Amino acid sequence: MNLEVHRPEGVRLQKVLASAGVGSRRKCEVLIERGLVKVNGQVVDQLGVRVDPHDVVIEVKGERVCVDDGALTIVLNKPKGVVSSMQDEQGRPDLQRYVKDYDARLFHVGRLDAETTGVLLLTNDGDLANRLAHPTHGVSKTYVAKVSGQVPKTIGTTLRAGVDLDDGPVRVAACHVLDVAKDHSLVEVVLHEGRNRIVRRMFDKVGHPVEELVRTQFGPISLGTLVPGAVRELDRQELGTLMSAAGL
Secondary structure, eight states: OOGGGOOTTSEEHHHHHHHTTSOOHHHHHHHHHTTOEEETTEEOOSTTOEEOTTSOOEEETTEEEOOOTTOOEEEEEEOTTOOSOSSOTTOOOOSHHHHTTOSSOOEESSOOOTTOEEEEEEESOHHHHHHHHSGGGOOOEEEEEEEESOOOTTHHHHHHHOEEETTEEEOOSEEEEEEEOSSEEEEEEEESOOOTTHHHHHHHHTTOOEEEEEEEEETTEEOTTOOTTOEEEOOHHHHHHHHHHTTO
16 A cells, blocks of 8 residues: 555545445445555555545546546537537527537537537546547547448448548448348448548548448447437546547
8 A cells, every 4th residue: 555645634545435326335445455456556455545536537447537526528429410519600500409408508519510410528628638539648539330232341441441531541340230231231340530520531542432321439438328318427437438439
């Protein structure tokens, strides 16, 4: 145990973990005793340690735990026709209607073009938003595209090798053909960047224009059963996992 993390005036570590939604107080004590909890990078395996929850980084099983009561991140299943703007100057449907019930000032993480549906994150944490959006942190984004025509068996090899676009090459981290019909195909791709309309431009380049596109996952946050136009708040465990993915 690193005594530097101990603050006699602080809050017991197991209470901090329980309040963050990790589990019951007893479950959190077991996690500590098993050496599965780190504070500021140091394993804490003894009970009784007190910490300042606002001045430490806590990890459980390698995943960061969010202990900030004011942190708020929501996931929206963005419907088709909605622009990724909090207030659109042209009067088009925007994101404002989906955040009106929240007191926090939320802003979107990256963008989806108007015709693309699926996972869009909104947060009041500027540092988290910047890291998730910046390509250097390589947070993965998963899309399912309905494209015209029957894609060849070699499409995965082609996209993983890279396709040259006007603003530079793009390559996918993974590619899976989900279905091939007479007039169209379903293809799932995973990318680590988010340039403007990059998935659509990539498939245009290989001769299979996108007919429909949905982002099913952003980092560890998936669409799940969220219907178009619905939002839900990330719990603290999800938020901690997202922060870990962003390198925080």
